[in-house]
Amino acid sequence: MSKYDFVKNSNLVIQAKLLRQTNMYPYFRSISSPQSNTTIIEGKEVLMFGSNNYLGLNNHPKIKEAAKQAIDKYGTSCTGSRFMNGTIDLHLELENELKDFLDKEAVIIFPTGFQVNTGVIPAMAGKGDYIFIDELNHASIIDGCRMSVAQRLKYKHNDISDLSRKLNRVKNCEGTKLIITDGIFSMDGDIARLDKITREARKNDAFTFVDCAHALGVIGKHGAGTASHFGITDQVDLIGGTFSKSMASVGGFVAGNNDIIDYLRHASRSYMFSASLPPASTASVLAALKLIKSDDSFRQNLWKNTHYALRLMREHNLDIGLAETPIIPIYIRDSILTFRVAKELLDKGIYVNPVVAPGVKETDALLRFSLTAAHTNEQIEYAIEQISNTIKAHIPQEALCL
Numbered sequence: 001m002s003k004y005d006f007v008k009n010s011n012l013v014i015q016a017k018l019l020r021q022t023n024m025y026p027y028f029r030s031i032s033s034p035q036s037n038t039t040i041i042e043g044k045e046v047l048m049f050g051s052n053n054y055l056g057l058n059n060h061p062k063i064k065e066a067a068k069q070a071i072d073k074y075g076t077s078c079t080g081s082r083f084m085n086g087t088i089d090l091h092l093e094l095e096n097e098l099k100d101f102l103d104k105e106a107v108i109i110f111p112t113g114f115q116v117n118t119g120v121i122p123a124m125a126g127k128g129d130y131i132f133i134d135e136l137n138h139a140s141i142i143d144g145c146r147m148s149v150a151q152r153l154k155y156k157h158n159d160i161s162d163l164s165r166k167l168n169r170v171k172n173c174e175g176t177k178l179i180i181t182d183g184i185f186s187m188d189g190d191i192a193r194l195d196k197i198t199r200e201a202r203k204n205d206a207f208t209f210v211d212c213a214h215a216l217g218v219i220g221k222h223g224a225g226t227a228s229h230f231g232i233t234d235q236v237d238l239i240g241g242t243f244s245k246s247m248a249s250v251g252g253f254v255a256g257n258n259d260i261i262d263y264l265r266h267a268s269r270s271y272m273f274s275a276s277l278p279p280a281s282t283a284s285v286l287a288a289l290k291l292i293k294s295d296d297s298f299r300q301n302l303w304k305n306t307h308y309a310l311r312l313m314r315e316h317n318l319d320i321g322l323a324e325t326p327i328i329p330i331y332i333r334d335s336i337l338t339f340r341v342a343k344e345l346l347d348k349g350i351y352v353n354p355v356v357a358p359g360v361k362e363t364d365a366l367l368r369f370s371l372t373a374a375h376t377n378e379q380i381e382y383a384i385e386q387i388s389n390t391i392k393a394h395i396p397q398e399a400l401c402l
């Protein structure tokens with residue numbers, strides 16, 4: 001067997017080839033404009049319902065100006081890790097602003113949100129410890145767990161009785177217990193039942209860590225995330241997240257009390273041994289934060305659009321499960337059909353993300369439709385009408401889950 005055979009024969013490569021041959025391959029499409037309510041993809045302007053630009057800040061003049069000024073002052077890179085030569089005063093300013101915004105004692109910022117999870121989780125739970133994760137947690141949480149030698153116990157999605165059973169299983173065991181959940185689930189779009197999770201944590205003396213990647217800017221006071229949404233910030237030990245969605249930039253953060261954050265400063269390997277957030281990105285997050293704190297209209301528009309889209313989709317009898325946030329899963333429940341519908345929609349000028357296994361369970365293959373504050377009612381109406389017609393051309397009305 002040649003050394004390349006395992007690559008050529010991998011199911012991933014075979015599926016990608018088949019999708020390319022049938023003109024349904026949906027990945028790595030080239031974008032040549034800012035992403036707003038419309039975007040230019042492969043040379044054609046389309047309605048953008050597949051971004052994470054929830055507040056529509058991606059092309060905001062004040063954020064762009066802040067990034068440009070930071071490049072003029074600091075250059076394009078920090079040239080090293082926070083630990084050594086890569087801490088600039090803007091990083092400290094951002095950490096300071098964020099701790100106030102999130103109502104926590106301290107914050108550290110990471111190069112990406114993915115690195116938050118691969119850095120924080122192995123540092124918080126190791127040999128003899130236990131990690132409890134929701135079965136639908138993001139890949140970066142799964143990978144963070146894989147990097148830890150702690151025992152991992154998966155509980156059913158948002159099922160607090162199952163979490164309680166899993167906690168009970170190790171009730172008398174020594175070792176740290178760490179419960180981790182997405183704040184808003186990245187594909188199914190529902191909100192974690194964090195109030196109930198923290199109650200279980202208290203009963204079992206467990207740490208709680210909520211990843212607010214999709215909740216930041218979207219729920220909670222001025223968009224402070226899921227803990228703030230439930231009014232339980234003081235009961236959540238760690239709040240993590242990313243700047244790559246509502247904050248119109250890149251990077252990640254974790255917030256907690258002084259002791260834990262100081263520990264993570266010296267124990268979180270992806271924080272210590274990776275180049276720090278570039279000046280332009282740091283400055284753009286600071287500018288976005290300023291806008292979010294002073295102007296709730298972005299979030300209000302996002303929620304107006306979300307409620308409108310949810311209502312229209314339910315009127316069209318689309319299968320959207322428990323959708324309740326700007327991430328709306330439209331379940332197709334068949335991978336190939338999901339790719340086909342996404343391609344047909346793109347041809348009609350509407351961009352949505354097809355999501356199949358392993359991103360979701362095979363039977364939960366879905367179109368991920370996401371809103372921004374910048375969408376207009378007409379754009380939402382047109383997109384949903386087209387989505388409904390396209391799906392119904394493939395799936396008879398009576399087979400749609402009502």
Ligand SMILES: Cc1ncc(COP(=O)(O)O)c(C=O)c1O
Pocket residue numbers: 112113114115138140182186211213214242243244250251252
């Ligand atoms: C829940 C969650 N955590 C972390 C990440 C990774 O964030 P980043 O893009 O900053 O690496 C994502 C990205 O989609 C996410 O959905």
